[in-house]
Amino acid sequence: MPDTVRFSNRLNWTAKTNAFSRIIREKEQNGIAVVDLTKSNPTTVGFDVCQQDSESSMSLADVVSYAPEPAGLLPARAAIAAYYRDHAIDVDPAQIIVTASTSEAYSHLFRLLADPGDSVLTPQPSYPLFDYLAALDGLHVAPYRLVYDNSWRIDLVSVQKAISPHTRAMILVNPNNPTGSYIAPAELVAAKNICRHRVPLIVDEVFLDYDLCDTGANRRSLCGDHEDVTFILSGLSKVAALPQMKLSWIVVCGPRPPRERAVAALELINDMYLSASIPVQAAAPTLLAARHAIQSAIRTRLQANLDMLDRALAATAATRRGVQGGWSAVIDLPPVRSDEGWVLHILDNENVTFHPGFLYDFEDDPVVVCSLLTPPADFEHGIQALTRCLPASSPQ
Numbered sequence: 001m002p003d004t005v006r007f008s009n010r011l012n013w014t015a016k017t018n019a020f021s022r023i024i025r026e027k028e029q030n031g032i033a034v035v036d037l038t039k040s041n042p043t044t045v046g047f048d049v050c051q052q053d054s055e056s057s058m059s060l061a062d063v064v065s066y067a068p069e070p071a072g073l074l075p076a077r078a079a080i081a082a083y084y085r086d087h088a089i090d091v092d093p094a095q096i097i098v099t100a101s102t103s104e105a106y107s108h109l110f111r112l113l114a115d116p117g118d119s120v121l122t123p124q125p126s127y128p129l130f131d132y133l134a135a136l137d138g139l140h141v142a143p144y145r146l147v148y149d150n151s152w153r154i155d156l157v158s159v160q161k162a163i164s165p166h167t168r169a170m171i172l173v174n175p176n177n178p179t180g181s182y183i184a185p186a187e188l189v190a191a192k193n194i195c196r197h198r199v200p201l202i203v204d205e206v207f208l209d210y211d212l213c214d215t216g217a218n219r220r221s222l223c224g225d226h227e228d229v230t231f232i233l234s235g236l237s238k239v240a241a242l243p244q245m246k247l248s249w250i251v252v253c254g255p256r257p258p259r260e261r262a263v264a265a266l267e268l269i270n271d272m273y274l275s276a277s278i279p280v281q282a283a284a285p286t287l288l289a290a291r292h293a294i295q296s297a298i299r300t301r302l303q304a305n306l307d308m309l310d311r312a313l314a315a316t317a318a319t320r321r322g323v324q325g326g327w328s329a330v331i332d333l334p335p336v337r338s339d340e341g342w343v344l345h346i347l348d349n350e351n352v353t354f355h356p357g358f359l360y361d362f363e364d365d366p367v368v369v370c371s372l373l374t375p376p377a378d379f380e381h382g383i384q385a386l387t388r389c390l391p392a393s394s395p396q
């Protein structure tokens, strides 16, 4: 029978090159181990998550009855409010909607705020999933630029250019992935001025707690009081380093009447799916309370890998960009080949893999991105391999 089934245009994605995965697969089939400097799944990089076991085990009796609440179970929402209290921010559990993932939270918000054909402002470079999440809800992305000049900043002119009558939301990532830049207070003010009470902000703070100065200086949540309805996203995948738990949330901020209207509409959407499982919601207070130990272990690793990276790059023609937080480092390489060319070159010669900048829509060539979560021995091996591929730096 001919296959005449037509799929929706939402899936008309131009697949980015998968030459990397093909080469890695071929190497592995030939018994060549590839050292992966792109791993960002905290459960596969050697942290002892079992530390949390005894505390987080729950009784089946706690979860056998099913009494869902559209916004999420109250104890889970109260635990999320307590997380913000630890950040000195007062959040009422009634402002919180529990979802299964940040991706689901984005989808709920896209359907709350926009109609098919509308657009959302997205940072560039940033999290590669935005294009796909928007497309799945029939939306366009209108990228605005983050520019680097010893530190990252939002190019406000590009925001002004990207905004249109069809713009329904502006996404801010605080700190951004993979640039590791937090939103500066002046940038928030400027973004709000451009959005002029018409375009709500969606602020993704999944990496909030991973500031790399360890002073907390940058670690400023944008959750709190806002003149307009503003949506703050986060979740256990990064906050508790437990992506398998599938629990995230939206905090709806802003003045009470419009905020309550937004919460009511989000409850309606959430009620159609009720995706966050009851067991994980029941465990949320314990999992969130246990986050401090794993966050501290992760921060120690991020800093140690960053220090190693700086030592290794010191006498080379590569430079690391400034990073305030998050789990990644961005490295500028000499412009003798593209970022894709560099990644293939290092993979071919050294059996080590990095992410090319184009995956995150870096415009300036060539940069590669590595995960600071990588186990230290692999990280050192991979960075030493990178340095062997570099031409000697020119004397100052």
Ligand SMILES: Cc1ncc(COP(=O)(O)O)c(C=O)c1O
Binding pocket: 040, 100, 101, 102, 103, 104, 127, 173, 176, 177, 204, 206, 234, 235, 236, 237, 243, 247, 248
């Ligand atoms: C900016 C950003 N938001 C969200 C996520 C993923 O969140 P979740 O696992 O809750 O969907 C990631 C994953 O890397 C991310 O980089």
